[in-house]
Amino acid sequence: MNPAMLISKTGVQAQDAKLQAIANNLANVNTTGFKRDRVVFEDLFYQIDAQPGAQVADNTVSNGVQLGNGVHVVGTQKIFTNGSIQTTSQPLDVAISGNGFLEVRRPDGTAAYTRAGQLQVDANGVLVNAQGLPLVPQITVPNNALSLTIGANGMVSAAVPGSTAPTELGQLTLTTFVNPAGLQAMGENLFQETAASGNPNQGQPGTAGIGTLKQGALEGSNVQVVEEMVDMIAAQRTYEMNTKVLSAADNMLQYLSQAAR
Incomplete structure (x- = not known):
């Protein structure tokens, strides 16, 4: 399987978690004393094909080859700023x-x-x-x-x-x-x-x-509706981009399988 498909899958899952948090924030915009959530992400482990800092033949130092493997949700965090x-x-x-x-x-x-x-x-x-x-x-x-x-x-x-x-x-x-x-x-x-x-x-x-x-x-709740709507649009666009990567990787695999025949 094309690694890009697995990586974009982690991106889709991450944005789905972010949308869930945004939906919960918006649902509680009128809840007394509610504190908004934000989702915290981090990148996954890297595949090191060439070690950074290694010396190459011409006595220069290489930046290495590090290929990422996607993103995952570290956790969610309550933001305890005061509501109005x-x-x-x-x-x-x-x-x-x-x-x-x-x-x-x-x-x-x-x-x-x-x-x-x-x-x-x-x-x-x-x-x-x-x-x-x-x-x-x-x-x-x-x-x-x-x-x-x-x-x-x-x-x-x-x-x-x-x-x-x-x-x-x-x-x-x-x-x-x-x-x-x-x-x-x-x-x-x-x-x-x-x-x-x-x-x-x-x-x-x-x-x-x-x-x-x-x-x-x-x-009142400390949820800012405009801020949540902007975050929702950004998450939606990022979700769409990750699905496009899935589609592109699938098309590449189809092309390779046809070319190998």
């Missing part, structure tokens, strides 16, 4: 401005992390996220609370009947990671710690490089 802050005027909506994640506890007791601040109060008065997972540390809102205030520093307080001063209910914290791109995306706007992300570091919003909270707002 959208005002909702809903008292339980919280946007994170800067670094950090809200920590929630999953049903199996493990921790997960999210940038989506669509909070609500469950039947037990516990502050939970949109999926009903309780925040960590847990905050309970009294049944007679008239209003809820969430400060930029994460302090949650409620106005209750018979009290002129707000009652402090607890402190929301934010969790940061040395390498947030190493977090595992679990769906449902949740991320999970991995060995690549490093250990979670929990702290009060607004301190030690941790972001702040904004009540009555949500962080």
Whole structure:
């Protein structure tokens, strides 16, 4: 088989993976707290027919002959730039401005992390996220609370009947990671710690490089539609060029087989 066919096959597969990532980005353009993906490629091993740097007969140094064998996907990477802050005027909506994640506890007791601040109060008065997972540390809102205030520093307080001063209910914290791109995306706007992300570091919003909270707002997706459309067109053209190489290599093989008859 013509090696060009195998090489162009890797190019087709690589661009197919890139298109899948672009499609996912565009599908989540309105998902709260979504972070776009990008695909990382690298070239495959090389066939060395002549060693670079080898001395040739006339005492000159050869550049060698190195024939590549295509491309493959190294991995995907989450881009954790901030999305735009959208005002909702809903008292339980919280946007994170800067670094950090809200920590929630999953049903199996493990921790997960999210940038989506669509909070609500469950039947037990516990502050939970949109999926009903309780925040960590847990905050309970009294049944007679008239209003809820969430400060930029994460302090949650409620106005209750018979009290002129707000009652402090607890402190929301934010969790940061040395390498947030190493977090595992679990769906449902949740991320999970991995060995690549490093250990979670929990702290009060607004301190030690941790972001702040904004009540009555949500962080939008950081997907830029125009940028994704340009990348999609480029990936489509590259896909087409690789298929043309496949077709050209096939025509060359047909020509050789006919010439050999």
